[in-house]
Amino acid sequence: MSVRGLSKAYGGRRVVDRLDLEVRAGEVVGLIGANGAGKTTAVECLQGLRHPDTGRIRVLGLDPAHEPERLRRQVGSQLQDSGLPDRLRVREAVDLFAGPDAADPAALLEQFGIAHRARTPFAVLSGGERQRLFLVLALLNRPRLVILDELTQGLDPADRRGVWAAVDQLRRSGTTVLLVTHELAEAEALCDRVVAMRAGRVLDQGTPAELVARHAGEAIVRFTLPGADDAATAEALQQLNRLPEVRSVTRAAGTVTVRGGRAIIAHVGGWLAARPGPVPPDLDVDLPDLEAALLTLLTRPDEATGAAAGPATGAAP
Structure with a gap:
């Protein structure tokens, strides 16, 4: 998949702004960002559901x-606002869409835990079942x-893990997956690469670990080191x-506070384990994660205006 200079505006407001995106075959790529970042509009353009104002798109x-009809035969999608007729039963829907x-x-x-609902009308299904x-x-x-927009919205933790396993199975089979999600733990668990967006633009992209390393700050380890400020304590700090x-x-x-890269967790843990006596019971670890990285990206000054831009509110178009 290749996207170059994709732009889309509604009522004079540009919601996708010169977007460039590459997705390699067999890759799981996540689009992350606040509401209104343009993620859903972008994937709708990728499927031919909306026509971009400018830009070049090639999908498969x-x-x-x-060529929307040729493309749709090769793309499976689960969109945020999907719906079916209320009286259509689960198995009827599957038979209707099966090629x-x-x-x-x-x-x-x-596999997805709804075999027992095969004869149930769509209107009666719970949000998670839908x-x-x-x-x-x-x-x-x-x-x-496969394009998935908020794929685990409405699912309980057990169902969410089952869906994650299905996406991992898709990766192993060589299927390309584009995932739009607000669940950053989901993006960290599933995605080979994530693309952070704000106001229709790409802020940064890379593996989850790369974005965490660049933007999430330091790992912090805290624990109590009792005793007076004597020579032994000074040596321990050194x-x-x-x-x-x-x-x-x-x-x-x-209380000792140690700050540094993620690997300090292993090094400080090894140091504590090698000391006489038990490991401090109040040992606490604060790991930088993708959520911290995205918050940093969303609140950094906008390159065009120089103003800080916090997370947007309202639904994405």
Whole structure:
């Protein structure tokens, strides 16, 4: 998939602004950002559901704006505002959407935990059950590309883990996945690469670990080191300072705070384990994560205006 200079405006407001995006075959790529970042509009343009104002798009070698039918036969999608007729039953929906080379419908319904609802009308399904049905429909025809917009919205933790396992299985099978999500733990768990967006533009992209390393700040380890400020305590603090990736060590009211790269967790843990006596019971670790990285990106000054831009509110177009 290749996107160059994609722009889309509504009522004079540009919601996708000169977007460039590359997704390689077999890759799981996540689009992350606040509401209003333009993520959903972008993926709708990628599927030919909306026509961009400017830009060049190629998805599986096809132009979505001019070859939407050819493209849709190779793409499975679960969109944020998907819907079905209220009286349509689950199995009827699956049979309606199944193509000649479809996967086993019964197996998919079983995999996503709704086989027992096969005869249930769509209107009666819970929000989580509807979400699982849309996932079944997205995967039904063995697509080369799967686009998932807020795929675990409305699912309980157990169901969410089951869906994550299904996406991981898609990766292993070589299927390309484009994932739009507000769940940053989901993006960290599933994505080979994430693209952070704000106001229709790409702020940064890379593996989750790369974005965390660039924008999420330091890892912090805290624990109590009892005793007076004597020579033994001073030596202990010096030893901590000499550990790899440690950037600072402070002690206040008996609590030691160590700051540095993520690897300090292993180094400080090893140091504590090697000391006489038990590991401090109040040992606490604050790991930088993708959420911290995104918050940093969303609040940094806008390059065009120089003003800080906090997370947007309201639904994305």
